[in-house]
Amino acid sequence: MSRLIRISTAIFAVIFFIFTFFPGKINAESQTSCSERFVTLVNPIRGRDLWYDKSLKPLTDQYLAAAKYGFPATRLFQYDALTDDELIGEVRSFEVNGENGVFLEISKKLADKAAVTYPSGLKWSNPGILFLSAYSQSERRLLIDTLFDQFKEVFGHYPESVGAWWIDSYSLNYIKEKYGLSAILIVADQKTTDSYGVWGQWWGYPYYPSKNNVLVPAAGDSLNAVVIQWAQRDPILAYGEGSFYSNFSLQANDYIRSGKDTDYFKSLVNFYLNCENPIGQITIGLETGMESAAFHGEYLNQLKAISEYNGLKVVTMSDFAKAYRSVNKQNPTKVVLGEWRLTPTQRENITLGDSIQYLHKISFGDYFIADKSSFLDRRLPITGLKNMKCLFLWFLVVSFILGLIALRKRKFTVWVSSTLFAVASFGLFYRSTIKNGWQVFYGPQVKNITFTQCLSILVIFALFYLIFVKARVKFKDKRLLMCLLPFSFGLDKIVSAFRYSVIDGNHVVGFLVERTRIIGLALGSNSLALFDKDYPILQTLAFLKFPIDKIWQNPTIYFILYPLVHVILAAILYLLLVRARNRVRILILVILAVFLIIQLIWIFGADPGIILAS
Secondary structure (H helix, E strand, C coil): CHHHHHHHHHHHHHHHHHHHHCHHHHHHHHHHCCCCEEEEEEEEECCHHHCCCCCCHHHHHHHHHHHCCCCCCEEEECHHHHCCHHHHHHHHCCCCCCEEEEECCCCHHHHHHCCCCCCCCCCCCCHHHHCHHHCCHHHHHHHHHHHHHHHHHHHCCCCCEEECCCCCHHHHHHHHHHHCCCEEEEECCEEEECCEEEECCCCCCCECEECCCCCCECCCCECCCEEEEECCECCCCCCCCCHHHHCCECCHHHHHHCCCCHHHHHHHHHHHCCCCCCCEEEEECCCCCCHHHHHHHHHHHHHHHHHCCCCEEEECHHHHHHHHHHHCCCCCCCEEECCEEECCCEEEECCCCEEEECCCCCCCHHHCCCCCCCCEEEECCCCCCCCCCCCCCHHHHHHHHHHHHHHHCCCHHHHHHHHHHHHHHHHHHHHCEEECCEEEECCCCCCCHHHHHHHHHHHHHHHHHHHHHHCCCCCCCHHHHHHHHHHCCHHHHHHHHEEEEEECCEEEEEEECCCCEEEEEEECCCCEEEEEEECCHHHHHHCECCCHHHHCCCHHHHHHHHHHHHHHHHHHHHHHHCCCCHHHHHHHHHHHHHHHHHHHHHHCCCCCCEEEEC
16 A cells, blocks of 8 residues: 555656646647637748749748648738739639738839839838838828739739738728728837837737737727737747847747757747637748748748647638637737736736836827838837827817807908918918827927917918908909919919929920829920820939928928918919909919819828927
8 A cells, every 4th residue: 555655646746747847848739729729821922033042932832831731821912922923823823722911011113113212222121111111101102002903903802911020000090991901910029130120019919909009909099900920939038139039939940040949839839829818829931932942841840730739720810810809809908928918008027027008199200201210110118208188279269260250240251261371371380280199290390389370370360351351452353362362372283293304405394293294395406395204203303393392391481481472473463363354364263273272182181291209
């Protein structure tokens, strides 16, 4: 009996020791056999100019590796890949269903097609040209529209999934609103790797992002798309500065370079797909034709290892987003991953000394303006943004009160004319506001925005009232002059569209009617010809033009000289039209009104010019 007790005690001690010190080895299968454990295979596909092996073999090899196990993969196409007919033909031959999405990296070919300036002399991977955040808001819209239209032309529908190592929140909101969006792939936390610093999101765990900041998990301000991460990191070894730390990840090319093997990969799988949380997910993939060329063998090992786990579901990006929504209608209140504690308001790892509070109304500056920096600095927390107040548009209230006064005194046309003049003159400045933690200026930079906005409305109405109501000056046609004062701003659109250049010895004079299309006259020494031509974007930019945008950024010129010049223009037009035939007068007014409407549309669609930390 005593011998039996000793044997039982020894067996118990061995089992206790193994479970205590090697829990991952024993529980690897049981940890991942619980429901709602997902693997997402993602293959980013750039243009073949960037591939090490420029044949289609890397693409086919990746497909066959996944198809062997019946695994669907998500292929994210850069624009150059979408225009590669041979590559697209190969993809169409694949039998195992997968998903096609877009890879939001900008190439020269995409920029040229969208008529957007692509800076020369920089490496293709420089963040100052590669990401949408390197371009203005209007340029981002053009680039996205061009890419999505090309995708639809190839596949017959718009994509549900998008990816890039960084995607700014303005672009994501635009895509969501115009095309719909289910899943987003961005790079996992890395402080300084490949000139990209992305830091502060939930550590390796999927989430709904805030509309204002893709790194911040939503708390009532959701973009309603699910973020998953490329190269999810080791929960301990990857915490640090530089590529040495970020190489401890699920990526085959990362951990092989760090001297690790497939067993290390399995340990990370066990970590992320444990059963502590209602849902778990990992992303596996290699950049097609690039890392995939050298590390395809380890990719095969990864897929084989995944196939041996019980209960794992290999799904596409959009299918995972649907599964995530079925479990979480909104972000979970708490996620536990080892020592990491993740909530919609903060992430924390006491052992590593990490604690980041999430500010849901704060954006990175690239939400508003282009970031041409050679280092992408998108790291939380964002410092220097403390004033979260909103700017109430008091000038609208002031204008409404003035309108009531004018209506009571039966001088409503004076109010309409003065208001239209104010908007045409200072519309860019009226758009200036405080948003997402930033002071955003569309016109000149002014300290006391609210006061200056209200003052400008009052001054302009007062001047119009004094001139057209109180002054003893008699106008032959008062209504004509009141129309011409705001309508004179329609000339701005004509002036800003004027272009001049010398091409092949000919003087080219015309008007820009689209981003690269110019209509006008070509004057040679012995010739005169009309032309209507699309020029390359760089040649279009080389045309001489009136620098009206410089006027809008100078406070003195903008608030004094700019409206004064239009008063003078209105007076000249008045003298020319006051004695003109009624038909001629009406025609001129209609033309000016049309150009004014075009000008106002431009004003209220213009890109932000300057931002300051609020």
